Amino acid sequence: MLDKALMLTGLLGGALIGLAATVYLLATGRVAGVSGVVAGALGEREARGERIAFLAGLVGAGLVAAAVSSPATANPTPTAVLIVAGVLVGFGTRVGGGCTSGHGLCGISRLSIASLVATATFIATGAATVAIANLFVTRPTP
Amino acid sequence: MNRRQLGALAAGGLFGVGLVVSGMTDPRNVIGFLDFSGRWNPSLIAVMAGAVAVHASLLALLARTAGGRGARLLPPRSTRIDRPLIVGSALFGVGWGLSGYCPGPAIVSLGFGARTAFAFAAAMIVGIIAGGLVPRRRAGCEAP
Numbered sequence: 001m002l003d004k005a006l007m008l009t010g011l012l013g014g015a016l017i018g019l020a021a022t023v024y025l026l027a028t029g030r031v032a033g034v035s036g037v038v039a040g041a042l043g044e045r046e047a048r049g050e051r052i053a054f055l056a057g058l059v060g061a062g063l064v065a066a067a068v069s070s071p072a073t074a075n076p077t078p079t080a081v082l083i084v085a086g087v088l089v090g091f092g093t094r095v096g097g098g099c100t101s102g103h104g105l106c107g108i109s110r111l112s113i114a115s116l117v118a119t120a121t122f123i124a125t126g127a128a129t130v131a132i133a134n135l136f137v138t139r140p141t142p
Numbered sequence: 143m144n145r146r147q148l149g150a151l152a153a154g155g156l157f158g159v160g161l162v163v164s165g166m167t168d169p170r171n172v173i174g175f176l177d178f179s180g181r182w183n184p185s186l187i188a189v190m191a192g193a194v195a196v197h198a199s200l201l202a203l204l205a206r207t208a209g210g211r212g213a214r215l216l217p218p219r220s221t222r223i224d225r226p227l228i229v230g231s232a233l234f235g236v237g238w239g240l241s242g243y244c245p246g247p248a249i250v251s252l253g254f255g256a257r258t259a260f261a262f263a264a265a266m267i268v269g270i271i272a273g274g275l276v277p278r279r280r281a282g283c284e285a286p
Contacts, residue, residue, distance in 0.1 A: 003185065006165055010185040013164025014192025020157035021193070022200040027149025032157065034245040039270050050150040053143070055249060057154020058161075062253020065162040072168040073251065075258035077241050086248075086262040088237030090269020093245060096230020097279025100244040101157075103231070104190060109198040114223050121228055122235030123176070129239030130176040139173070 021106055024054060033102020034058070035093035076139075092122075158250045164189040167250050169242025176239050226278050237269075 024032035028050045041051035065071050075082060093099040096118055098107060103122075107115020143151070165171045166189055174183030238244050243251070243262050251259035 003183070006171070006183070006185040007188045010164045010166075010188030011192040013160045013162070013166070014189035014194075015196045016160030016163060017157055017189070018160075018193035018196030018198075018200070020153045020155075020160055021197050022204075023156060024150060024153035025201075026204075027146050027153060032153065034157075034249065035270070038245060038249070038267070039274070042267065042270060043274060047146075049144075049147050053147040053151040054154035054157075057151045057156070058158040058246065058249045059253040060151075061155050061158020061162060062167070062250040064253075065159070065167075065250075066254045071162055071254060072170065073254040073256040075169045075241065075243065075251070075256065075262070077169065077258070079258065079261050082241050082243075082258055082262045083265040085237040085241035085243065086265025087269040087272070088233050089241070089244065089248075089262075090237075090266035090271075091273040092230045092232070092234030092237060092269070094230070094270045094273025095226045095276060095278040096234055097227060099234060099246070100238075101246055105193045105197060108190075109194050109201055112221065114221055114227055117223050118227055118231040121231040122238060125232045125235030126176040126239035127178060129236045130173055131179065133240065134177065134179055139170075139177075 017101075017105065018109075021101070021109075028054075031102060031106045033098045033106055035090075035099040036097075036102050039094055096122075157246065158253070160193075161247050161250050164192075167247040167254070169247075172242040172244070172247070173239070224279070226276075230273070230278065 021032040024030070028047065032054070037051045037054050041048055041055060066073065077085070089099070098115065098118060103115040103118040108119060161167050165185055171183055171185055174181065175186035177183070241262060243259070245266065248259050248262050248266065252263060
């Protein structure tokens with residue numbers, strides 16, 4: 001059940017993400033929370049270029065990954081559900097002040113209790129959502 | 143492009159590569175983590191552990207360097223646990239569980255050219271704008 005290779009690449013990829021968040025903080029003085037960067041790029045004139053540059057780096061990484069390997073690209077979720085999910089993710093992260101990176105990574109790294117509570121909350125409602133969705137869809141085992 | 147923007151671009155690239163390497167851009171790994179029905183995929187824990195270990199260590203190192211000058215780099219952090227934090231995070235979790243996408247992997251997936259990611263990202267932007275119209279917390283872990 002425990003896929004050791006996936007755990008190892010997870011640890012390695014995670015280390016790169018932790019390094020990247022530090023580079024962003026050093027370069028800009030701001031927290032590398034992706035939802036916050038998107039909101040800032042949309043809504044604030046100040047330092048918009050830096051935020052757009054960070055997002056361009058994310059998209060660029062996807063472009064390179066698709067060029068040199070064949071990452072799993074398509075999301076199996078129906079498009080209508082994806083649109084509802086997208087609105088919930090955008091709205092929820094804006095109101096809650098962070099996502100998996102802002103609260104989960106940056107907040108917990110700084111021992112923020114609020115971020116820990118936020119992370120526990122979105123994991124709990126995410127798991128509940130998957131449990132309910134499992135009643136309606138059968139997922140192929142990866 | 144100035145130095146801050148170059149640094150941000152490099153950080154975004156590195157962040158994205160980390161997401162791809164860790165398997166977090168594959169929504170099946172994320173939904174697998176949230177699925178406790180007997181085929182649980184714990185790899186997201188390894189990703190978080192690796193990321194927090196490196197980031198927290200580097201932050202601790204920074205805070206100690208240059209006579210505490212490094213510590214001033216850190217934006218203030220909020221310790222308040224309020225209604226927007228809980229309600230927003232709860233709604234985010236529902237969207238995350240429905241799609242297996244959180245903002246970072248969704249944006250990297252735009253680079254894959256995944257049509258599904260474009261639909262998700264467009265909807266996410268609508269949600270972000272709507273979220274700006276109600277009482278909310280500041281982004282990241284900044285003070286409210």
